[in-house]
Amino acid sequence: MKRIFLLSFALVTTAQAASTITIATVNNPDMVTMQKLTPEFNKKYPDITVKWVTLPENELRQKITLDVASGAGSFDLATVGAYEVPIWAKNGWLEPLTPLFAKNPAIAKSYNVNDIIPGVRTALTVNGSLYAVPFYAESSMTFYNKDLFKKAGLTMPKSPTWNQMQTFASKIHNPSGGVYGICLRGLPGWGENAALFTTMVNTFGGRWFDQNWNAQLNSPAWKNAMTFYVNLLKKYGPPGATSNGFTENLTLMSQGKCGMWVDATVAAGFLSDPGSSKIVNSVGFANAPVGPGTPRGSHWYWSWNLAIPKSTKQEDAAFKFLTWATSQEYIALVAKTKGTWASVPPGTRTSTYSNANYKKAAGAFSSLVLGAINTADVTKATKDPVPYTGIQYVAIPQFQALGTQVGQYLAGALSGQTSIDQALKQAQDAAQKTAKEGGYQK
Missing domain, CATH: 3.40.190.10 (Periplasmic binding protein-like II)
Incomplete structure (x- = not known):
């Protein structure tokens, strides 16, 4: 037994x-x-x-x-x-x-x-x-509340510019009514605020490194992009934006609290789901915004x-x-x-x-999403040539740490803990150190 x-x-x-x-x-x-x-x-x-x-x-x-x-x-x-x-x-x-x-x-x-x-x-x-096999794939795009746009007499173009987004945000922003002009990622992290911000840098004409792996984070393009991002969210974003990543902004947008949101295309399905979204009948879709430098790298993969x-x-x-x-x-x-x-x-x-x-x-967004995924080119994401691939990241092992570090400096500038110039200097120093210690610079 x-x-x-x-x-x-x-x-x-x-x-x-x-x-x-x-x-x-x-x-x-x-x-x-x-x-x-x-x-x-x-x-x-x-x-x-x-x-x-x-x-x-x-x-x-x-x-x-x-x-x-x-x-x-x-x-x-x-x-x-x-x-x-x-x-x-x-x-x-x-x-x-x-x-x-x-x-x-x-x-x-x-x-x-x-x-x-x-x-x-x-x-x-x-x-x-x-x-690996994909559970889902995405690019990035613009979501907007059509009811709020109609009320303000605005029309969202299929491919907006960041300057247009700022103008729209200023006309929709109504914090006393519980509505914020625009929601963007502010939570520090290489896959959070640094991802969205890097697409903005791309379209302002910036890049992380030049072809000799010299860091470029103290360039005019980076300063213009960071100044724009910080001012946009400070003026027309929700309070405590540095705590908001994809999930938090999805909640705000689906509850009708954001006039616009630029983020992952995967959110289109969530915002169209009556079980989780209050704006199913009023959500609109457009391409990710472009800046004054180049249309390249405006939407990630x-x-x-x-x-x-x-x-x-x-x-x-x-x-x-x-x-x-x-x-x-x-x-x-x-x-x-x-x-x-x-x-x-x-x-x-x-x-x-x-x-x-x-x-x-998904007729309202499926072709837009597929088009964004198919045109997101990880080899041509910047105005000037670079030695790396990636749109919203630099495809080197060290970027996980570097991107998060730069994301923290960006959040510091957004929260007012540091100035934009200080954040850019810290970011430049971190990127230059990464390139040197990683053996990328000759």
């Missing part, structure tokens, strides 16, 4: 160990939906238990980076950005997915990797192997992706979840659950944009 008990215990323990995966993900609405739909995954794979670690964007990046770099193995599946995937793949931190699809022909056939939008797939491929860390001991179970959560089947499930195709994860599959139901539900 004792032997049977021990054998049973061993089998149960082994089964549990083999079928439990821990997923680390950002607390964006799309990922929260994915977590809520875990029971649907369990209907298909009842032997796999899923545990979740859901964190704000900045905190998530720190935790996952430390974990995968050290090989600690805390996570079997991780949400990683377009910035991290090629860098982490080259470091040997991620499991290549192409061999896993080859080992699982039935999954590969139903999944159809070729349905992933070509540019998105290319961004996640290193040396011919796919290292980004994707949140699912990847399997090399340190996982649950590769098979992790692969099953990864392919389920980024499949055509999952997209249809979200549409059914949310009651509208407008809320499905965007920017990933060609089949989504050819789907009649999606076209009907």
Whole structure:
């Protein structure tokens, strides 16, 4: 009897160990939906238990980076950005997915990797192997409240300039009525305020580094962009803007408290969802604004992706979840659950944009979003030539720290803790130090 008990215990323990995966993900609405739909995954794979670690964007990046770099193995599946995937793949931190699809022909056939939008797939491929699959992909665009525009007698052009945005904000701003002219990211972080601000710098004619990796953050273009950004938010933004990232501004916009908002295209679906938005019938869409320097780099490219860390001991179970959560089947499930195709994860599959139901539900923004994603060129994002790729980031490993540091200086200028000149000097010094210590300067 004792032997049977021990054998049973061993089998149960082994089964549990083999079928439990821990997923680390950002607390964006799309990922929260994915977590809520875990029971649907369990209907298909009842032997796999899923545990979740859901964190704000900045905190998530720190935790996952430390974990995968050290090989600690805390996570079997991780949400990683377009910035991290090629860098982490080259470091040997991620499991290549192409061999896993080859080992699982039935999954590969139903999944159809070729349905992933070509540019998105290319961004996640290193040396011919796919290292992550997109949960959603995005560019950036302008959202505005049509009712507020009509009341103020304004018309939003398809492709506004930043100067026009400032004029519109001044006419809509009514803080006593609970409405702010414009909402923009102010929360420090390389993927938060630095992302939005870098697109602004691009269109003001600026760049992070010249071709010899000399920092350019003390240039007139950077000063003009930072002065514009700080003045715009101080005059016409909500109070406490340095606490507002994507999630906070989404809440403000969906509650009708922002006249305009420039941010990720993924928000179009959230703002069109009656379950989470009060402005479904009044939200308008336009391209991201351009500055006086160049139209290049006005809208970013980004994707949140699912990847399997090399340190996982649950590769098979992790692969099953990864392919389920980024499949055509999952997209249809979200549409059914949310009651509208407008809320499905965007920017990933060609089949989504050819789907009649999606076209009907997302007709107001789908072509604009797809156009922004397809025209976001990470190799030509600045007026003058640069030695790096990336639109809202510089694709080097050190940028995660540098971008966040510069984002903190930007927030300091916005909150009034430092002057714009002081913030620019601090940012220039940090960028120059990064280039020197990273061995980029000859």
